[in-house]
Amino acid sequence: MDPLRFHPILKRSRWGGRRLAVVLAKPLGPQRDYAESWEIADRGDDQSVVRGGEYDGWTLARLVRERNVELFGRHAGRLQFPLLVKYLDACDRLSVQVHPNDEQARRFDPHERGKTEAWVVLEAEPGSRVYAGLKDGVDREQLQQHVKAGSLEQCLHEFEVFPGDCVFVPAGTVHAIGEGILLAEVQQSSDITFRLDDWGRLGADGKPRPLHVAEALDCIDFTRGQIDPARPRMIDERSERRIEELVHCEHFVLRRITIHQPMTIETGGRFHVLTCLHGGATWRSGHSSGALRRGETLLVPAAAAGIALAPGDETALLDAFLP
Numbered sequence: 001m002d003p004l005r006f007h008p009i010l011k012r013s014r015w016g017g018r019r020l021a022v023v024l025a026k027p028l029g030p031q032r033d034y035a036e037s038w039e040i041a042d043r044g045d046d047q048s049v050v051r052g053g054e055y056d057g058w059t060l061a062r063l064v065r066e067r068n069v070e071l072f073g074r075h076a077g078r079l080q081f082p083l084l085v086k087y088l089d090a091c092d093r094l095s096v097q098v099h100p101n102d103e104q105a106r107r108f109d110p111h112e113r114g115k116t117e118a119w120v121v122l123e124a125e126p127g128s129r130v131y132a133g134l135k136d137g138v139d140r141e142q143l144q145q146h147v148k149a150g151s152l153e154q155c156l157h158e159f160e161v162f163p164g165d166c167v168f169v170p171a172g173t174v175h176a177i178g179e180g181i182l183l184a185e186v187q188q189s190s191d192i193t194f195r196l197d198d199w200g201r202l203g204a205d206g207k208p209r210p211l212h213v214a215e216a217l218d219c220i221d222f223t224r225g226q227i228d229p230a231r232p233r234m235i236d237e238r239s240e241r242r243i244e245e246l247v248h249c250e251h252f253v254l255r256r257i258t259i260h261q262p263m264t265i266e267t268g269g270r271f272h273v274l275t276c277l278h279g280g281a282t283w284r285s286g287h288s289s290g291a292l293r294r295g296e297t298l299l300v301p302a303a304a305a306g307i308a309l310a311p312g313d314e315t316a317l318l319d320a321f322l323p
Helices: 060-066 068-075 102-108 140-149 213-219
Strands: 009-017 034-040 083-090 096-098 117-124 129-134 156-160 166-169 175-177 181-188 194-197 233-237 241-248 253-259 263-265 272-278 280-285 288-293 297-300 307-311 315-321
Touching: 009 083, 034 272, 034 297, 060 068, 083 272, 096 213, 102 213, 117 241, 117 253, 117 272, 129 166, 140 213, 166 241, 181 272, 181 315, 194 213, 253 263, 272 288, 280 315, 307 315
Parallel strands: none
Antiparallel strands: 009 034, 034 083, 083 181, 096 175, 096 194, 117 166, 117 181, 129 156, 129 175, 233 241, 241 253, 253 315, 263 307, 272 297, 272 315, 280 288, 280 307
């Protein structure tokens, strides 16, 4: 089964902008509020659709149903593609929110899962910040008091981010993405979000957006404390390539591969989602070949005969797969 390319699913929001087109060449409309490009998605009506090749026009859900073994290999039997891969353009600050873990998510929907995620920063304006985790000593009672008083920001751990930073956000972590950041995100296939605070802003209708304070408080892990950028673990370092492991958790593994010379990625009996962060490469797998440009994503099925990459210049890829 050859690698699969998909049409992006483009999402608009009040905090979006135009960098998905300017930086990543996404086919946006004329509006100036494009916030997300969902590259790999199997979430109800939000379905990635194959672009070209033998499975042209198939949804990811259909591939999961009808090509399960070829797609998943050692992880065959899954009823839904487990990862959601996207780009985000945060021209404005996102709300302060928290996501449930798997057990908590099932209380709201028996078929839902939790949302653990990781961000990799592509671009950040000077001074752009991320809010991740709570300051030391903040407990439920203190947090609740600050939410009521409108002073939640005093409880949040924050730091400036730079291109290349990876921030791992396990379910149960209070977080917000600040303005001026373009990033790639890999997460569990879930969209459950409980909004704790919205910085006092009003929605398009002139009214405050709904908050979910009670649900958020029940999902927060108050033992986690502060979150800082992940420290990559070097897997392979040579003159022609560098492989860093950014995240290794029960839900996914995320590696950054920087290549200067051709290399081959073997599937190891599992799917790989390759996202091009910088540069570009030509690829070949079995009888198929093509180009992988900045901002593009390939799903390499478990049954693929590996994938050979030949970079045109220094190229950085994200490689997401199941542990």
